[in-house]
Amino acid sequence: MILKTLSLQNFMPYKGQTSLNFPTEKDRNVMLVYGDNMRGKTSLLNGIRWAFYGNALGRHSRPIPLLDLINKEAASEGDWSMEACITFEADGHNYELRRRAKRRPLVTTPSRSEDFEVLRALSKDGIPLGDHLIDAEINRYAPEQISRFFLFDGELLQEYESLLIDGSEQGKKIKDAIEQVLGVPTLIRGRDDAQTILKAAQKLQSVDLQRLGGFEIQAQKQKTLQAQIEALEEDVARLNGNLKRTKEERLVLEDFLEKTESVYQAKERLNAAQKLEQANSERQTALSIERLGLIKDAWRELIRPSITLKRNEIYAQHDALTGQLLDRNKIETKISQLREALKTDTCQTCGQALHQEQKDVASNELSALENELKNLSFDMTAMQRLSSQIQSLDKLLKPSEAARIEFIDRDLARLRIEQTKHDNEIESLTDLIKGQDTAEISRKRNLRDGLLKEETRIEEDIKKSQYAIDKDRNDLAIIGKALENNPQARAARSSKVVNISSALERVYTRSIDRLREDLKTKVESLASEAFKKLTTQVKYSGLRINSNYGLTILDEHNQEVTIRSAGAEQIVALSLIDGLAHAGRSPGPVVMDTPFGRLDPKHRANILTYLPSTAQQLVLFVHEGEVNKTTDMRQISQKIGCVYEIKEVNPRHSKIDRVTQ
């Protein structure tokens, strides 16, 4: 299949008519469309997808509602029609596929996708085909199930990394999609049909065995097991339905939460800032109260130096008076001793009798001392006054904690600065979430968490039911085996049908396993070939596929390389896609949106050299950061058929200009 033209009218940012011509020359089969982010590269990819299959995909491969596909500016001007038309050539025939959406009659302003009617038309060599033939014709050349391998965006490449994670939900989805491409579901459906026939036959067999007599117990057991299996299968179907609904509901919430994540984060930060602000405020209040308490005693600190000086002065006076008192006491003691010596004529020190000469000396000394004592005055009142003053001043000088005021002031200053920061943050965050229903976001978040738990619970229930089904089936098989050995039971017609359908089911089951193994080998080989062309590490020998279709790089000794860079992941994913595209269909165009995000120039060069040689057409929607207009283009200049550039007219309107003829 070769794409020829794409025409869009009012499709996403492409207001009015927009047309592209794909390169049709075999040797110049590369088309480059440059566009900055948010200009409409993915919209072009969606234009092709919508033309073929009537759906457009947004983030996480989720469908974009029809209402959101119509150009907003055209709609605001009253033009509610949209069209995508693609022409292509396949097996020597020329096709024109046109899909158009327009406002239903009686609807003035559409507000939901149902307000539109969608019409489609496919002509083959100019002859219109009936609507019932369109899907079959499209699926001949571009089956929708495998479209993700030839119409893909950069986001998809990242999804492929999850194939290496056992049990990941995304990995399971991609594995299903891969098996869809490879045709495995056809056999799975065959096995399911064989199981249905087997079930019906086993029912008949039970009835027959009851009629034959002697097999009542086995027949009853069979019947019970069949009823149990049916009930369990109904349970599983119901649970799968619930699981699907729960997942869908959760994904809608995830979308909403993703969009409002910044608001939620802002609200969380606001709550944290408010808590900090409150704690700060409480601390300030506590410190202020403590400070006020300390100020009560601050006057003591102010006069402490003066009072200390005064106290020292009084102490000195007090000391002087004490000295006087001591001197007086000494004289009084001496007088008392002299008087006693003169009275007893005995020395008070050695106890010997005093001679007259000694008595005279003592008498003279006594007179002199008595005179000295008379002249020594002592002010006892002053002494008491000074003692009292010292006591009062000591009371004034008792230690106070007013000096702590300085530390408190420092703390308060720091807290006020912090408070200003908190206040500013609170103000800006409040502005940020103004008008947003943060309570609703929290509610939906809780709801999402609840749904996640619900999903786990349902999955557990499904596992349990599946286990019970397997056990019952096993028990049924044991009964069947026992009956096979009994000639009478074996002779019953229904038993023969059971045997045949059971054998058929086994054949299908084994075929599924074998097909999976064969396909994996094929994909592994094709992907390895592509990988060797794409990687810049010459020592890598290829890729090894796992049960999920995840690929691991092998080194020169065929050992798995456990750590790989983001760029290597992308190369591996591209290799897998290339392998799948070749294993699942005949060669055709490959349209890639922003595929080179994490790749270095050498890898880009390898891809730009390799892909044009394996795909019939290579259409790349890129921004200048991905593919350099001079250096990268040089690699494939011979291969480039045409180059377009997306230009912004305004945020709701883009246009495409052809750069090369």
Added chain:
Amino acid sequence: MTTTEPTSVGLSEKAHTLLSSMKEDGYISELTDGYKLAIGLALANGMTPGEVPAPKRTILAVSGLDPEQEIATAIRSLVDLGEGSVYRYAERLAEWGVMEMAARFKSGFLDVAALIKNPKR
């Protein structure tokens, strides 16, 4: 001769207004605290203040301001009052101190820690 001490003390209208503002602004919890702080500041500066300008407003009871006569002791220790009343002198000190505190208000903040560190201007 024994000096008769007043039972209440006051400030000039202006000083009273300033001290009341300090209380309203939360720098002091009671007028008494500010009054004592003002006396302490004046004593620390070794001031010999003039009379309190009229009209004077009585604002505090001496028994509430100085229940244990600590202020009186401090003033008497640092100032030779002669026969003068200690609480009348206290009033004059407080008047000066309040005006000084108002003058030292730095960007509206009564920096008590700075007053303690450097009471003298």
